[in-house]
Amino acid sequence: MRIIGMILLGLLAQLSAAEPRTEEVRFASGEIELAGTLVRPEGEGPFPGVVFVHGSGPHTRAGPVSYASTFTDAGVGMLAFDKRGSGESEGNWITSSLDDLVGDVCAAVDYLRAQPGFDANRIGLWGVSQGGWIAPVAALRCGPMAFMIVVSGGAVSPLQSELYSYQRAFERGGIDAEQQAEAFSVLGDYFWYLGTGKDREKLIRRLEQVRERPWYRYANLDRIMPSSEAGRLNWAWVAKFDPLPSISRFKAPVLLIFGDEDDNQPTEEAVKRWKQGMALAGNDNYRIKVFEGANHGIRLGGDAHHGAGRPPLADGYPEIIGAWLADILE
16 A cells, blocks of 8 residues: 555656646836746756737737646746736737837747746747737847747738738628728728828718718727827838738748638738748748638637637647647757
8 A cells, every 4th residue: 555655646746747837927018017927847947938929909818828738748938928908917008019019029038038947049939810920020129039839820911911801701791792892992091091191081081971881880990090190100000011021031940820711811821921931031940730610719610719618729729839849849
């Protein structure tokens, strides 16, 4: 019995050792303070690490931290933080520019690099959705990154992605071709104003004329209309940004994951442009995985983002990340 007891104690110790260690942290990004969670694999290190890069909208660290074991099982630590203006982080994502969001990622990278037990030369980025545009830009500004994982993002421009998502929404809503033509004409005026600051009054007049159209419920431009010139400048990148220049300078390993039923961006075009960017970079150390039947959240149908009873993740989604990391970091 004593031997059996010792064996059981040893097994329990091994199971306990496999548990990731978490620590609540705070760090500065310019004049604001960001709150996050640092997750360490068991052991002494030095460990590789990954910084999570948020998608659009308000997000906390809760989502990425729920995937922590995917990384720690591969011997990789994680830093995930509440997006500015969300959770316990200061600031306001609504009034922030692309430059501000990139700065937050670099602040997180700098913080992680400085932590004991982490290898400053083996830090990477994990971006989802909008994070697919932010991560390659951050990779250039934050110093050399060891790897990059992008899920449902990047390569196509924000404008392409926006127009595609409106197209899918109109189709699901049964909006006819004539109404769609009007909608895209108005959307053209909106993105022209957003990118240039010109013809605001013309746009406002058009919005007054179309608010009762059936299509307007799927493209409520009043909701996203900047209230000031400063606000417009912060969001002008959505109309103007080209992701290829930053992608074409990234030389480290890249993992790209998509769903072929994504309503938020054109997956086929995104894959094509990622390949184009990798070719321009002379980088053949990348892998692309497209999950059949998966949506923007790499879930099998249903709402990609929110709600109880969310559809299941595509089979093998987290596992492919862990296996890829183990392969490139061995």
